[in-house]
Amino acid sequence: MQVNFALLLQIMIALIGAYVVAFTAALIIWTFRDIRSRSRDIFAQLLATLMVAVFSLPGLFLYYILRPKETLAELYERELAEEALLQDIEEKQACPSCHHVIMLDYQICPHCHTRLKKECQNCKRLMHLKWNVCPFCGHVPSELAISTPTTAIMPPERLSAARDA
Numbered sequence: 001m002q003v004n005f006a007l008l009l010q011i012m013i014a015l016i017g018a019y020v021v022a023f024t025a026a027l028i029i030w031t032f033r034d035i036r037s038r039s040r041d042i043f044a045q046l047l048a049t050l051m052v053a054v055f056s057l058p059g060l061f062l063y064y065i066l067r068p069k070e071t072l073a074e075l076y077e078r079e080l081a082e083e084a085l086l087q088d089i090e091e092k093q094a095c096p097s098c099h100h101v102i103m104l105d106y107q108i109c110p111h112c113h114t115r116l117k118k119e120c121q122n123c124k125r126l127m128h129l130k131w132n133v134c135p136f137c138g139h140v141p142s143e144l145a146i147s148t149p150t151t152a153i154m155p156p157e158r159l160s161a162a163r164d165a
């Protein structure tokens, strides 16, 4: 009876030991997978896995507190959403005068008739009212070519070519 009890105890210890080893291995694997989905930093991956390997459950608890909040996939999705939102804001501008929503390619505000953009005399594309050179074709509007100081540094032959165009 005494022998049987010792054997039973041995088996139980072996079972508990095997369970602890399997549990720790599972924790380590879970941590490694989790940190890999949250950080590309190899050092952080190694540190997190090691922390759980050494401290087991308390290590996992620590990791759970310290790990990056978002997975890389979530971060990517959030960045995409933010970019889309920014684009939306850029495309839907407001009229500086009446603050109605206007499109980027409006020349005149349909609500208060404020002039928003001007057309390039050469390539007919829309320019900002403050621009005194067309960024698309390099054309200098004739009224500006004479009056603004920025065009004074232009060589005369380019200036007259711009005026003739």
Ligand SMILES: [Zn+2]
Pocket (backbone or CB within 6 Å): 095, 096, 097, 098, 099, 100, 109, 110, 111, 112, 113, 114
């Ligand atoms: Zn307006």
Ligand SMILES: [Zn+2]
Pocket (backbone or CB within 6 Å): 120, 121, 122, 123, 124, 125, 134, 135, 136, 137, 138, 139
């Ligand atoms: Zn132009």
